[in-house]
Amino acid sequence: MPSYTRFIFASNHDQVLKAGGRERRFLVLEPSAKYAQHKEYFDNLWKWINEGGANCLLHYLSQYDLNGFDSRRAPVTQALLDEKLQNLSPYQQFFRAELSNDRPFGGAVRLSTKDLVNNCRIWLEDNGYPVVIPKVRSSIGKLVQRMGIDRHGKHGRDAMYEFPSRSEMQTSFARLLGHEKDEIFNSD
Numbered sequence: 001m002p003s004y005t006r007f008i009f010a011s012n013h014d015q016v017l018k019a020g021g022r023e024r025r026f027l028v029l030e031p032s033a034k035y036a037q038h039k040e041y042f043d044n045l046w047k048w049i050n051e052g053g054a055n056c057l058l059h060y061l062s063q064y065d066l067n068g069f070d071s072r073r074a075p076v077t078q079a080l081l082d083e084k085l086q087n088l089s090p091y092q093q094f095f096r097a098e099l100s101n102d103r104p105f106g107g108a109v110r111l112s113t114k115d116l117v118n119n120c121r122i123w124l125e126d127n128g129y130p131v132v133i134p135k136v137r138s139s140i141g142k143l144v145q146r147m148g149i150d151r152h153g154k155h156g157r158d159a160m161y162e163f164p165s166r167s168e169m170q171t172s173f174a175r176l177l178g179h180e181k182d183e184i185f186n187s188d
Helices: 039-063 077-085 088-102 113-125 133-146 166-176
Strands: 110-112 151-155 157-162
Touching: 039 077, 088 113, 088 166, 113 133, 113 157, 151 166
Parallel strands: none
Antiparallel strands: 110 157, 151 157
């Protein structure tokens, strides 16, 4: 028997779900606080609902043109994006912080793998994350590889990352999360 179950979660917490980078199943909304605790507004709303407003709403929705709407794909809202950003790994947070700077990685065009790992270690310590160097090295290595950043030199010795432009790195990072650059780096 097919399941037609749908769930609605409501919460007062900033982080409601573990939205991964490629999350596509949830519609996350952040209601406005404009009318919170506004008794007159809600009294009028309930009056409208009880005096035929629900029928008006039903009529409006039944006439609404849904052409082009894909019911299998939840809209990407700012609230969903905020959930995703709250769930970035510490290494992704480090990279996002660097790429949000005017001059990521201190403006370096290339950086040794050792220096990149050390920069990440310092950032992790400053932000209260546990540091295990082999884990940092592995996670940073995988992230830059997924971003398509070239590495030159032998493994572990004299290896250097060749950084493309800030804009290219931002675009690559955003695509890892299934977004456009301006959605992830909206103030840049």
